[in-house]
Amino acid sequence: MSRLEYDGRMSLRHAALGLLTLGPASGYDLLQTFNGSLANVWPATQSQLYGELGKLAEAGLVTVTEEGARRRKEYALTDAGLAELKHWLIEVEPTAVRRSDMLLRVFFLGVVEPAQADEFLRKREAGAAEYHDSLRATEEAIAPETADLAVYGRIALEWGLRFTAMQREWAAWAQEELARTLKSQPSG
Amino acid sequence: MSRLEYDGRMSLRHAALGLLTLGPASGYDLLQTFNGSLANVWPATQSQLYGELGKLAEAGLVTVTEEGARRRKEYALTDAGLAELKHWLIEVEPTAVRRSDMLLRVFFLGVVEPAQADEFLRKREAGAAEYHDSLRATEEAIAPETADLAVYGRIALEWGLRFTAMQREWAAWAQEELARTLKSQPSG
DNA sequence: CTCCTATATGTCAGTTGTGACATGTGGAAA
DNA sequence: TTTCCACATGTCACAACTGACATATAGGAG
CATH class of the missing domain: 1.10.287 (Helix Hairpins)
Structure with missing residues (x-):
């Protein structure tokens, strides 16, 4: 439960938190969404996502709610995670300039x-x-x-x-x- | 003169090469442009630019043409650098999806x-x-x-x-x- | 002559993101 | 029953980028 510093970037983290508002999901489940409907907006690789979920769990923003077959771990949003998501949504200014x-x-x-x-x-x-x-x-x-x-x-x-x-x-x-x-x- | 691998990314490198088509310039000179007219399109930090110029020189895409006051080094585009720039401009597909x-x-x-x-x-x-x-x-x-x-x-x-x-x-x-x-x- | 500013270059640790590789399991079809 | 695919997680090295820090000098204003 070590602290994580936020400074306005790190959107993959918030994308994961956002997807978990729709219900608990495994890293694999989330990956389908990142390669699907979110692919045009915020693509992510598997290695990055699994790493991020680990950090998120360590920070207490998500918890493992179930361990299923094939080492499957199901993550769910915590109150702290929801609070962080809302903070990012409303209080953090979106990036203005984007590289092209x-x-x-x-x-x-x-x-x-x-x-x-x-x-x-x-x-x-x-x-x-x-x-x-x-x-x-x-x-x-x-x-x-x-x-x-x-x-x-x-x-x-x-x-x-x-x-x-x-x-x-x-x-x-x-x-x-x-x-x-x-x-x-x-x-x- | 070690080789550098290209795979379609690394646009800071090409931005620097592009600016050098306008004439020789120092890292400091280029930085003004990155913070000025290029700021909306491809911003860059000082540490990144100086590092990149070093790699570019090592790869033979630019050369140091003059060493002036205050350790100033003026870089100029080489034929290899111009060729690489043209290759990137015409043959490398621009990134389609951009994170937002x-x-x-x-x-x-x-x-x-x-x-x-x-x-x-x-x-x-x-x-x-x-x-x-x-x-x-x-x-x-x-x-x-x-x-x-x-x-x-x-x-x-x-x-x-x-x-x-x-x-x-x-x-x-x-x-x-x-x-x-x-x-x-x-x-x- | 001293101080300030613009010029000028560099290093460092850390984060974010990529692509390749490694490993293993459950279930369904052949 | 074997074989294959979808499921499922993870590690590694590396590239790209950021922000902070460190250092130093030329030239002009006072």
């Missing part, structure tokens, strides 16, 4: 030929469109059964839809902008 | 009171609006002097403008959606 290696590449596109830069942007447009369609498919698959349930899941999904739409439109615009610039100043 | 601790929180907003969830969304809306305005201010500050220059910088900036606009609109929509859901099913 895609955008970083855009900054340096002047290094390669305009044709290659254009191809880069076309790929982004296509990638965003494809991603958008896969989210749309997800939406249609889950919408019928959960009409008013899972409001927040739908709100998160909507973010994804809007984000991918924005990125597709931006990439299309950027191609036009690039063409315009090259036309007026061919040695760009 | 903001969106992760959204998934778990059902844990707190609807009023608190609503406040969370209002803060996102305000934060996105504020960020948008600061980018708009940046745009107006740089636009006059660079009409057709820095196409790619403007394209990256446009991404930021569209992203923050999208996030603001989404947060506003989400508040309405939440109100709608609570109205039709008060115990949500």
